[in-house]
Amino acid sequence: MRTLTRRLMSRFIAGGVASSCLTGLAAPFVWAQSNMAKLRVGYVPVIDTTAFFVAQSQGFFKEERLDVEATPVLGGGPALSALAAAQFELAMATVTSVLLGAAQGFDFRIVTAVAAVGSGPPDEIAALLVRKGGGIKRGSDCQGKRCAVQLLNNLPWLCLRLWIDSTGGSSSKVSIVEVPFPQMSDALLGNRVDLVAINEPFLSAAIRNAPDKVEIAAWSISQTLPNTIVASFNATQEYLDKHGEVVHAFSRAYKKAVDWTVENKGNPVLEELISKFTRLPADQVRSLMVWPKFVKSVDPVSLDTMARAMQRYGLLKSLPDSALLIYDSARI
Amino acid sequence: MAEVRVTGRFVAGLSFIAAELAIIEVLVRTGWIRRALLPPPSDIARTLWEIVSSGEFLPPLASTLGLLAIGYTLSVMLGVALGLVMGVSRTCSDIFEPLLEAIRPIPKVALVPVLILFFGIDTTMKVASVVLASFFPVLLNTIQGVRGVEPTLIATGQTFGHRRLGIAIRVMLPASVPYILAGMKVSLGIGLLTTILAEMLSGTGGLGSLVLESQRSFKVRQMYSWLVILGGLGLLLNWAFAKAERRFVPWLDKYQKS
Numbered sequence: 001m002r003t004l005t006r007r008l009m010s011r012f013i014a015g016g017v018a019s020s021c022l023t024g025l026a027a028p029f030v031w032a033q034s035n036m037a038k039l040r041v042g043y044v045p046v047i048d049t050t051a052f053f054v055a056q057s058q059g060f061f062k063e064e065r066l067d068v069e070a071t072p073v074l075g076g077g078p079a080l081s082a083l084a085a086a087q088f089e090l091a092m093a094t095v096t097s098v099l100l101g102a103a104q105g106f107d108f109r110i111v112t113a114v115a116a117v118g119s120g121p122p123d124e125i126a127a128l129l130v131r132k133g134g135g136i137k138r139g140s141d142c143q144g145k146r147c148a149v150q151l152l153n154n155l156p157w158l159c160l161r162l163w164i165d166s167t168g169g170s171s172s173k174v175s176i177v178e179v180p181f182p183q184m185s186d187a188l189l190g191n192r193v194d195l196v197a198i199n200e201p202f203l204s205a206a207i208r209n210a211p212d213k214v215e216i217a218a219w220s221i222s223q224t225l226p227n228t229i230v231a232s233f234n235a236t237q238e239y240l241d242k243h244g245e246v247v248h249a250f251s252r253a254y255k256k257a258v259d260w261t262v263e264n265k266g267n268p269v270l271e272e273l274i275s276k277f278t279r280l281p282a283d284q285v286r287s288l289m290v291w292p293k294f295v296k297s298v299d300p301v302s303l304d305t306m307a308r309a310m311q312r313y314g315l316l317k318s319l320p321d322s323a324l325l326i327y328d329s330a331r332i
Numbered sequence: 333m334a335e336v337r338v339t340g341r342f343v344a345g346l347s348f349i350a351a352e353l354a355i356i357e358v359l360v361r362t363g364w365i366r367r368a369l370l371p372p373p374s375d376i377a378r379t380l381w382e383i384v385s386s387g388e389f390l391p392p393l394a395s396t397l398g399l400l401a402i403g404y405t406l407s408v409m410l411g412v413a414l415g416l417v418m419g420v421s422r423t424c425s426d427i428f429e430p431l432l433e434a435i436r437p438i439p440k441v442a443l444v445p446v447l448i449l450f451f452g453i454d455t456t457m458k459v460a461s462v463v464l465a466s467f468f469p470v471l472l473n474t475i476q477g478v479r480g481v482e483p484t485l486i487a488t489g490q491t492f493g494h495r496r497l498g499i500a501i502r503v504m505l506p507a508s509v510p511y512i513l514a515g516m517k518v519s520l521g522i523g524l525l526t527t528i529l530a531e532m533l534s535g536t537g538g539l540g541s542l543v544l545e546s547q548r549s550f551k552v553r554q555m556y557s558w559l560v561i562l563g564g565l566g567l568l569l570n571w572a573f574a575k576a577e578r579r580f581v582p583w584l585d586k587y588q589k590s
Contacts, residue, residue, distance in 0.1 A: 077548040084368055097548070104550040106368050153549055177453060178534065192452040315549070 036067040037246045041233070042079040042091040045072045045278050047200060047285075048115035048125065048231050048292045049092060053277045054270070055257035064249035075151065076231070080108060083236060089243070090233050090250065095306055096155045096315070098234055102325055103316050107237035109327040111247050112254045114231040115292035116302070117222040123293040125230065126156060126199040126220035128163065129206060131188060136195055136217055139169025145194040148179040148187055153315055155221070155230065156197040161313055162224035171313075189213060201280055204289045219290075225309060229302045230292065232330065240327060251329035255296045262294055298330045371553045380557040389561055395538040396527055396565070399455065403462025404523045408516055411467050412505075415474025419508075420500045425475075432471070440465035440522075441529050453534035458527065465526040466519040473515025477508025509581060520573055524566060539565070 043049045052070070055061050061068045073079040076093025080101050083091035092114055101108045117124050130136040136145065142164050149156040161171035179187050184196040185206040197220050198206060206214055221230065233254070235247055264270045268282075275282040300322040310316045353373045359365045360372045383389050418425040444461050451457035481504045489503040531540030539562050546555035 080550070081547070084366075100548075101550040104368075104552065106550055151548065153545065179453060180448075183448060186449070187452065190452070192454075 036062075036065045037243070037249070038067045038069065039090060039246065039250060040069050040071065040088045042071050042073045042082050042088040044075060044079065044092055044231075047274060047278060047288070049277065050270070050274055050292075051114070051254060051257040051261045051294050052092075052233075053273055054261050055253045057273055058257065058260060060253035060256045060260075061250070064253045066246070066249055066253065068250075077151075077154075080106070080234065083108070083234065086236075089239055090235050090247075092231060092233050094155045094231050095229055095303060096158060096310060098232065098325065099303070099307055099310060099320060100153075100315060102320050103318075108234045108325070109237055109240055110232040110298050110303075110325055110330045111235050111240075111327045112233045112251050112330050113229055113295045113298045114233055116229045116295045117226065118293050119226040120222045121219060121290045124219045124222045124290040125292045126159075126197060127203050127290070128160065128195055128217045128220055129184070129188060129198050129203065129214050130195050130217045131191075132213055132215045134194060138217075139164035139167035139171070142169050142171075142174045142195065144173070146175045146177060146192075147195040147197070148177050148184055148193040149197045150178065150181050150184075150199070152176065152178055156199070158309055158313060158315070159220045159224045160195075160197045162309060163218050163220070166224065167218075185209065185214075200288050200290055201278070201284055204287055205284065207289070208287065225305060227302065228306060229295070229298050232298060235327070244328075247327065248329050258294045258296050265291070298326050300326060368550075368552065371556065376553050376556045376560070379553040380560055383554070383557050383561070392537060392539050392542050393561070393565070396531065396540065399458050399531075399538065400462065400523055400527045403459045403527065404466055404520065406459070407463045407466035407519060407523065408470050410463065411470025411515065411519070412474050412512060415471045415512075416478055416500060416505060416508075418471075419475045419478025420496070420504065432468075436468055436472075440468075441526060444526075444530055444533050448533065458530040458534065461530040462523050462526045466523040469518040469522065470512065470515040473511045473518075474508060477511030478504050480511070481507045513577060513581065517573060520569055521566075524569065528562065 041052070043052055056068060056070070071088070073082065073091075076091075076097040079088070079091035080093045080097055082088050084101070084106055090111065095110070098108050098110060115125065135141055147160060149160060151157065157176060160176065164171040164174055177193065179193065179196065181199060181202045184193075184198045184202060187193045188196050188206075189210060195217065207216075221228065233250075240247060261270065271282050271285045274280070274285045278285070303322040303325065304319070307316060307319050307322065311319060356365070356370070357372045357374060360367055360370060414428070418428055440461070443464060444457075447457045447460050447464075451460055478500075485503050485507055486499055489499040494502060527538070528540035528543075531538035532544045534541070539558060543555055543558045543562070546552075546558060
């Protein structure tokens with residue numbers, strides 16, 4: 001009995017020493033992990049988000065001591081709603097959604113730029129696609145026709161109306177309906193709609209699958225709102241007041257990722273990464289017709305242009321203070 | 333005495349709702365609940381009044397009701413017709429039942445994206461969604477009602493010289509009315525739910541698309557106002573159904589109590 005007790009005691013002591021050693025070995029990792037700022041980020045799994053995933057995969061967030069937990073969401077609207085409900089610390093959205101939310105009293109602030117368009121392809125993300133021989137070349141040809149956008153009262157809808165009105169048509173006399181991106185090609189070819197405002201990668205897929213049946217009537221955004229910021233990562237002012245330094249760290253890592261992305265365009269590593277988070281086959285990524293322009297800052301003038309267009313079509317009653325909407329980390 | 337009891341319960345229920353709204357009003361105004369997420373009920377009431385007094389609610393309400401009426405009517409007609417046939421004929425039941433049992437467990441709202449692929453985003457898709465969702469409760473209840481008709485009634489019908497079709501229409505169908513009505517009541521709720529969902533997914537008018545549009549534009553007061561209108565519509569439909577039941581089937585109350 002005495003031997004058994006002694007054996008048992010020595011086993012306990014050995015176990016205690018072993019676990020202490022293991023804890024000691026693990027301690028630096030645990031300490032490092034607990035010393036990192038946790039960020040829950042809502043993102044939309046589209047090509048615009050490339051730099052975010054570059055920052056993840058290249059370790060730029062870790063270098064800034066950020067533990068980023070990324071959650072995909074269906075769109076910018078739901079992402080911002082989740083941000084308002086404090087489910088995320090940062091959320092990606094189109095700037096139209098941010099401006100709409102700010103106009104309704106939500107304290108959203110732009111903390112980094114995500115994507116912009118240039119003055120034409122390849123710095124573009126969307127096009128207005130029509131049937132070949134359908135007779136639509138300008139806005140004036142859209143009278144009495146049916147056009148489809150993914151979401152009403154958002155950026156594609158806004159750009160469509162701008163294009164129609166600036167090319168001889170009257171957008172108030174055109175029927176605009178919602179069709180999800182994956183179904184736009186079928187709706188167009190099936191004559192259910194006459195024009196679709198379609199984003200990549202669905203644009204390239206539609207043209208690849210029916211090159212003799214569809215054609216591009218116009219480039220959605222770059223022809224109507226050239227050199228404009230399209231999407232951004234956003235936070236609430238309430239979060240920024242308490243954790244501004246965390247957001248600055250995120251911004252530094254993100255800007256590094258933008259540089260890496262721009263330098264590595266065409267690199268198979270980048271294509272594989274995009275393929276992984278968008279779930280597009282790599283060959284489809286390679287054959288995209290247009291790409292968003294990855295930028296590091298938000299110009300208030302660009303935001304004002306967007307806001308004026310939104311006001312013109314009744315989305316905003318008054319123009320917001322763009323300078324107030326852009327946080328330090330996103331300024332030029 | 334019974335009337336006083338009913339009125340008392342009604343007042344108690346209303347008072348509870350009023351008390352809840354008052355508490356929410358205080359919590360929002362004192363900052364315990366974020367205003368951006370839940371505006372004070374008084375602000376929502378003001379926006380609701382603007383929507384109602386301007387008549388802004390009428391076109392989307394008409395659109396939703398019209399869609400529901402068409403889909404619901406079709407689903408009741410199809411459900412009762414097929415239910416009667418399957419209830420009376422063993423052969424028809426053997427033919428149709430396996431397919432219906434395979435489709436029945438699928439949540440019909442999950443089929444709306446599939447219907448969009450086949451029918452697009454117009455009225456046809458929405459009506460098809462409502463019919464598909466509302467059809468099954470009516471069908472199953474009709475089958476159950478028809479199969480549960482007392483043999484005495486059937487024998488009485490035969491005594492009066494009715495053949496199979498006559499018995500089905502003049503004896504079995506009227507005798508199944510309590511079951512059919514129960515199925516129709518369930519279908520009405522499902523039909524309204526599916527109508528709203530189809531409107532949300534297609535984004536082409538109606539109360540459902542307005543709720544979503546308000547949410548996307550962060551117009552929170554408008555969103556809650558449309559939800560109140562939706563809730564009111566549901567209450568109104570229930571009341572109208574109960575009223576129609578009492579009017580057209582006055583014997584039902586006695587039947588259900590017996």
